Amino acid sequence: MKILHIDSNHPLLINQLNDLGYTNDKDYTSSKSEIEEKIYQYDGIVIRSRFKIDKEFIDATKNLKFIARVGAGLESIDCEYALSKGIKLISAPEGNRNAVGEHTLGMILSLFNKLNKSDREIRKGKWLREENRGIELDGKTIGIIGYGNMGKAFSKKLKGFDVEVICYDIKDNIEDENCKQVSLEELQEKTDILSLHTPFNELSQKMVNTSLINGFKKSFWLINTARGSAVVTKDLVRALQNGKILGAGLDVLEYEKGSFENLFENDNLPTVFEYLINTENVLLSPHVAGWAVESKIKLAQTIVDKIKHKFY
Numbered sequence: 001m002k003i004l005h006i007d008s009n010h011p012l013l014i015n016q017l018n019d020l021g022y023t024n025d026k027d028y029t030s031s032k033s034e035i036e037e038k039i040y041q042y043d044g045i046v047i048r049s050r051f052k053i054d055k056e057f058i059d060a061t062k063n064l065k066f067i068a069r070v071g072a073g074l075e076s077i078d079c080e081y082a083l084s085k086g087i088k089l090i091s092a093p094e095g096n097r098n099a100v101g102e103h104t105l106g107m108i109l110s111l112f113n114k115l116n117k118s119d120r121e122i123r124k125g126k127w128l129r130e131e132n133r134g135i136e137l138d139g140k141t142i143g144i145i146g147y148g149n150m151g152k153a154f155s156k157k158l159k160g161f162d163v164e165v166i167c168y169d170i171k172d173n174i175e176d177e178n179c180k181q182v183s184l185e186e187l188q189e190k191t192d193i194l195s196l197h198t199p200f201n202e203l204s205q206k207m208v209n210t211s212l213i214n215g216f217k218k219s220f221w222l223i224n225t226a227r228g229s230a231v232v233t234k235d236l237v238r239a240l241q242n243g244k245i246l247g248a249g250l251d252v253l254e255y256e257k258g259s260f261e262n263l264f265e266n267d268n269l270p271t272v273f274e275y276l277i278n279t280e281n282v283l284l285s286p287h288v289a290g291w292a293v294e295s296k297i298k299l300a301q302t303i304v305d306k307i308k309h310k311f312y
Contacts, residue, residue, distance in 0.1 A: 001065070001311065002041060007048035009070050010300035020308060036060040044311075046070065046303065053077040058085060066090055068307060070299050072097075072149065072290065073227070075200035090306045093149040095299030096290030101153035103289035104195055104225050107249030110283055111221065112137060117280045138162040143191030145207070146198035146226065147174045147181070154195060155179040166190060170203065188215045196226040210235040213244055221246050225289035228252035237272040240279065247281035251289040 002023045005014060014024045025042075027035060032051045039045070040062040047053065048070050055078050058064070064087050067077055072093035079089055110116055113134035121128055142158060144151045144167040155165050155178040165179045168187045175181035182190075194216075198204035208222070208231040222245050224231055233254045239245040255273065276282050 001043040003044040003046060004035070004039065004042045005046045006035065007046070007050050007070070009046070009048070009303075010296045012297065013046065013070070013300035013304055016301075016304045017307065022307075032057065039064070044068065044307070047076075049076050051076075053082070055081050058082055058087070061085075061087075065311065066307065068303050070095075070303055073200050075227075088310060090303060090310070092299045092302035092306070095302040096292070096295035097149040097153035098298075099292035099295040100150045100197075100225050100289045101155075101157045102292075103251060103285070104154045104223055104249075105157045107223055107225075107251070107283055107285075108137065108193060108195075108221070111247050111249055111281065114280075116283060140164075140192040141166065141190045142193045142195060143167070143187040143220075144179065144195050144197060145169075145187070146196060146204070147171075147179060148197065148199070150226070151195075151197035152176065152178070154197060164190070185215075188212075189217045191216060191220050192218060193221045193223065195223040196230050198226050198230055200227045200229060204230045206230070206232050208232065208236065210238065213239045216244070219244055219246050221248070223249040225249075225251040228254045228256050228287075233270070233276070234272045237275050240275075240281070247283075248276075249283045249285075250276070251285045252287050253284075256287060 002025065003017060005024060005026045006028070008028055017024050036057055039057070039060050043063050044066045045053070045064065046068045053067055053076060058078065058081055066088040067082060068090040069077065070092060072091060074089055074091050077089065082089060114132045118128070118132040138161055141164040144155060144165065147167040147169040151167060155167070158165055159178060166182045166187055167175065167179045168182060168184045196208065198207065204227065206229065213235060222236065231254060236245065236248060240248065255270065276284065
């Protein structure tokens with residue numbers, strides 16, 4: 001079996017596939033059209049997010065047995081069309097779920113204790129103690145939307161805190177010992193901190209908008225380590241300005257390119273984004289919640305194990 005690797009990953013991925021007897025070629029620089037000209041030679045593709053695997057690309061394949069994405073989501077792939085062609089789809093949400101859970105918790109604790117704000121002030125010679133008085137996580141209710149791999153990993157991290165953890169998911173019977181499943185209405189009634197862990201799909205796109213936000217009984221904190229498309233930024237800014245949202249931790253942004261490697265689809269800086277980068281109760285990171293040193297290894301190993309299980 002011949003496999004083409006379109007993005008670089010941890011070397012164990014190729015090394016272990018070599019050990020299993022697969023032929024592994026690398027092409028990290030050719031354009032999508034250039035790769036389409038030779039993809040007919042390959043049985044498998046390993047990709048992160050360099051470009052979309054669309055119908056045109058899939059039609060250029062002749063012998064493709066699988067597409068493996070070294071990451072959690074498959075939104076860069078035309079999954080329905082690939083499956084109709086008998087191509088198996090492989091992803092690795094198990095590989096970076098722990099990193100996402102830790103990053104989410106870190107964002108909350110940093111926001112609650114004003115760590116980034118006070119750090120910047122001290123570096124400028126300001127020693128403001130009362131202005132940087134924090135709040136405790138204990139006693140709060142954390143609401144999770146999307147209780148799959150990422151949501152479950154995050155709720156597990158909360159076991160050491162005296163908090164109530166509830167979740168809303170379109171699937172039934174997904175609660176566990178770390179989290180109680182509730183209706184959306186109950187989640188909106190109780191939540192102090194809302195954490196998003198939904199995959200990219202039609203239901204999650206623009207999910208956090210003015211209508212959803214105003215449905216919450218209390219003012220709340222928002223954490224998004226899922227996909228930027230889940231939050232309507234202008235509605236978030238409006239809620240930050242009027243106090244309905246107390247603060248936000250955003251690892252992902254609406255303006256990201258599909259590859260996740262660059263921020264803006266164009267060179268224009270939206271006015272609402274300028275507000276986000278200049279307000280003290282917003283914490284930003286560049287889509288790295290699942291990007292830990294350890295998760296890079298785990299993601300690669302998960303892909304190897306799944307290819308081995310399905311095709312070896």
